[in-house]
Amino acid sequence: MNSFEWLIGLRYTRAKRRNGFISFISAASMIGIALGVAALIVVLSVMNGFQREIRGRILEVASHVQASGPGNRLADWQAVASELSRRDPVVLASAPYVQAQGLISFDGNVQGAMLRGVLPDQEDQVAGLGRHMVAGRLDALKPGEFGIILGQDLARALGVAVGEKVNMITPQGNMTPAGLVPRFKTFTVVGLFRIDMYQYDAGLALVALADAQKLFRMGDDVSGVRLKISDPLDAPQVAQRLAQNNQRPLWFSDWTMENSQYFRAVQIEKRMMFLILTLIIAVATFNLVSGLVMAVTDKQADIAILRTLGAAPSSILKIFVIQGATVGIVGTVAGVIGGVVLAINVGTVVSFFEGLLGTQVLSPQVYLISSLPSEVLPTDVAAIGLIALVLAFLATLYPSWRAAKTNPAEALRYE
Known part of the structure; x- marks a missing residue:
């Protein structure tokens, strides 16, 4: 111009x-x-x-990438975790888990919950749940002591406080002459957490990995391995990459799939x-x-x-x-x-x-x-x-x- x-x-x-x-x-x-x-x-x-x-808040509880076995069972998880960490350099940490649905009852109140068995020291490396404890500590989950950590809203709905005992009812039952009877196990509440997301605060309970394996009769097997990667936003690509190069029968998912809606x-x-x-x-x-x-x-x-x-x-x-x-x-x-x-x-x-x-x-x-x-x-x-x-x-x-x-x-x- x-x-x-x-x-x-x-x-x-x-x-x-x-x-x-x-x-x-x-x-x-x-x-x-x-x-x-x-x-x-x-x-x-x-x-x-x-x-x-x-x-x-989701990433404080959910894993970036999750590898689970067929039928929700994975044997030799240590080798799997080591192999996945070695295969991709963006994998920073791993932790095993056992996860299944159950019912928690206390004083006549019953609430459904997702029960997750964890190793506290390794779980803290893949998620930040330990930073959101409002009572007790994550490492209070000791194998064989059957302690349980509840979301604060779940504890409020049950009316239970730290130190009190709750009953866990699992889908796997015992066969008796009277028929199939649900299995019961008593847990002691050793902590409460709050993420400020209702789906976790009102629907998640944590126990020690060994206790969850006994409760669900899994032996030494676990449900899968949770992985932490360097950039959570790359989780879909990392999950796809691990699935393509994998020789084991594993199912890979990531946190965006679990919260896709x-x-x-x-x-x-x-x-x-x-x-x-x-x-x-x-x-x-x-x-x-x-x-x-x-x-x-x-x-x-x-x-x-x-x-x-x-x-x-x-x-x-x-x-x-x-x-x-x-x-x-x-x-x-x-x-x-x-x-x-x-x-x-x-x-x-x-x-x-x-x-x-x-x-x-x-x-x-x-x-x-x-x-x-x-x-x-x-x-x-x-x-x-x-x-x-x-x-x-x-x-x-x-x-x-x-x-x-x-x-x-x-x-x-x-x-």
Whole structure:
């Protein structure tokens, strides 16, 4: 573009117009684009924060990758764990487990739970459950002592406290003359944990690995091996890689498979919010179209003079493209800066309004968090800014084309 096109286009953007309503529409378009961009950045950042928060809590309990044997039985787990760790350098730690469903009863209350047998010292290397103990310690699980650690919500539903005894009822029964009778085993509650995820706090119980093997008559076998890898986000690829190179009859799964419905729902919600809030930016760009159309009408005489001085129709088009694009760029840049600053400090802003209004937006009893988490992803910011700029540029094309088609003789007839 020639320098005079930039000069006139930027001058038209800054100049006060004879019709003040045109300036108002341009300012409204700029503010609308900025607000739309900022809102989109803040909403997506908060959703990213929630996803990171929930992902972190899941990974405190779930293993990154899990290798289980056929029929939920795996023999010689030490060799399997050693082989998997040696085969892929991203595998940092491993731990055996025994896992099965059972019923826990106490004082007339009965609750279903997932019973997991673990080795406390190795379990702490693949998951962070030990950091979430609210009573007792994970290493209180001693082989042969039949201690049990319950999720806090599960313990509350049973009405049991640390030191009291509960009965575990297993699906494997004993055959008697009266028929199949469920097996019972008494465990002593030695600890409670809280992850702040209901599915674990209300449905998971931990016992020593040897005790679980005796309870479910597994001998020296286990259900499988839990693996920790260097980057949890690479778990699907690592699980697939281990499965392809594996010579044993093993079934590999990862934490994203176990929670696939949740993450699929979050992704769908994020995409829909992105689409809905992008419409806000689109509405602002429609205002930009109307403002430019009015500006073209207001500048008919100027366009005619430029044409008579030798300006080509393409130069007129570029002048108004520059004028509209400037509004879009300023609005986008302001929105990006404002959105990023607000997204980074959204917790502080919400706390300020909570104190000002004397209310609590997020109750920990309901939402399990007391402040809004936020994670600003550069890719999201770049995509939002690019979309806003593209929409603003497209909005300038029709008014600029109309300006380029202006007939100088018709425009100066009544001047």
